[in-house]
Amino acid sequence: MSNKPLTYLAFIILVLGGGLLIGANTMPGDWYQSLAKPAFNPPNWVFAPVWSILYVLIGVVGARTWLAFRRSMAMRLWFAQLVLNFAWSPLFFGLRDPMSAMIVILGLLVSIIGFIAASWRQDRTAALLFLPYLAWIAFASALNAAILVLN
Template structure:
């Protein structure tokens, strides 16, 4: 299959799944009622940030699939997608702040694992995950703060 087509398919799949999960797990009254830290960003910022990150994640996933399909990097990439897609339903859908915190920590670890093993074989992919790592680190701090405050 054409490499460009694989990149497009990965981006569409990741972005599409992320948007579908986001639409079905919109922060509602429950979330609004929670105590949140002063650094909690406005709700409108999450959709554009995640959309940009999902495009990057899809691009990196395609690169890894095409070049290192049977590698530890691909396994970490799949793991981080599972944790990523599990977080919103746990936090917003099931309102399980503690369980969501465990999942986001696992997500953070899997992102770091991906970056560590990719750095040697595909430095660009590891580098492209830096904004994702920064955002998930911030989200982990936010999840932790909400857990402790509620």
């Protein structure tokens, strides 16, 4: 019996569970509602399902990379993006610090791009599975920047 299913389950639980825990402890609240937001700001209900899907994808990609390329640059970049991802909400919503959150999300964007580049030859599927995540973080970066400018 292979430990592959357990590895996938562990990574999905780590990422989805961590994301849900952080989200539950850093709810947007009244402060966020009071901020001026750009016209392209999506309705609040969009965030939970999008993040849930992305967190499952991130977990799957992490497990794939761990199983095949544990000591690779791609794996280090995967862990870096997770740390940056998990730091964003506490900075933005918890500390109400959109500027620090902007710095973190730009680092997150770079780490995702780095992961895709590092994975492209060794695991094209993992690289491709990160493209929706890259698109969402690019959008979230623009949203973070717009909130900074408007407030």
